[in-house]
Amino acid sequence: MENKSISLLSTAPKTFESIVSDMITPELDRIIVDDQHGFRQSKTTTTNLLTLQHSIIDSFSAGLRMDVIYTDFAKAFDKYPNEYNSKVHGHYDPARFYGAPDTPISQVKLGEMTQWIGRRNKSPSALAGLFSRAYWRWSHKYVQPKRATVAPLIHIITGSMLFFYTINYGKIIRGRNYKHH
Numbered sequence: 001m002e003n004k005s006i007s008l009l010s011t012a013p014k015t016f017e018s019i020v021s022d023m024i025t026p027e028l029d030r031i032i033v034d035d036q037h038g039f040r041q042s043k044t045t046t047t048n049l050l051t052l053q054h055s056i057i058d059s060f061s062a063g064l065r066m067d068v069i070y071t072d073f074a075k076a077f078d079k080y081p082n083e084y085n086s087k088v089h090g091h092y093d094p095a096r097f098y099g100a101p102d103t104p105i106s107q108v109k110l111g112e113m114t115q116w117i118g119r120r121n122k123s124p125s126a127l128a129g130l131f132s133r134a135y136w137r138w139s140h141k142y143v144q145p146k147r148a149t150v151a152p153l154i155h156i157i158t159g160s161m162l163f164f165y166t167i168n169y170g171k172i173i174r175g176r177n178y179k180h181h
Contacts, residue, residue: 012148012152013152016156025041035051037051080092081099083098083099094132095136095137095140096133097129102116138152
């Protein structure tokens with residue numbers, strides 16, 4: 001019996017992902033070295049280990065020395081935050097903050113804002129967690145409900161328009177001074 005994964009996404013995000021993936025994959029295949037395994041088509045972590053085993057056997061057969069260093073990145077990029085405790089918090093929710101609770105920003109008075117900002121963790125991993133939680137909250141609210149609407153597609157289109165307007169603002173502002181005949 002073959003195991004098949006279950007997807008909770010509506011068809012619009014899956015279609016968008018497929019289109020973006022088809023556009024990006026050929027470009028990445030030109031840039032990424034052929035020895036990269038794990039997320040490329042027909043190159044799994046198992047094929048990586050088999051390739052390594054083949055290289056080791058060839059080296060020993062030829063009487064050559066080989067040094068191998070494997071790094072476990074799971075410890076550096078753990079799946080769960082350090083503050084998460086499954087016995088206390090129950091099932092893990094990527095949209096939830098598991099750190100010590102603090103005053104919500106909506107309840108912070110203007111005079112206390114500098115102290116409130118000073119208590120924030122500003123490390124790169126904390127900022128990555130912030131954006132990750134924001135994405136998952138957005139995803140839970142707009143992309144994954146049973147009756148999803150076109151709202152996520154409109155958000156993506158609007159965000160793309162704002163992004164491209166921002167990066168092309170210099171050209172746009174200079175363009176209004178040109179005389180068109």
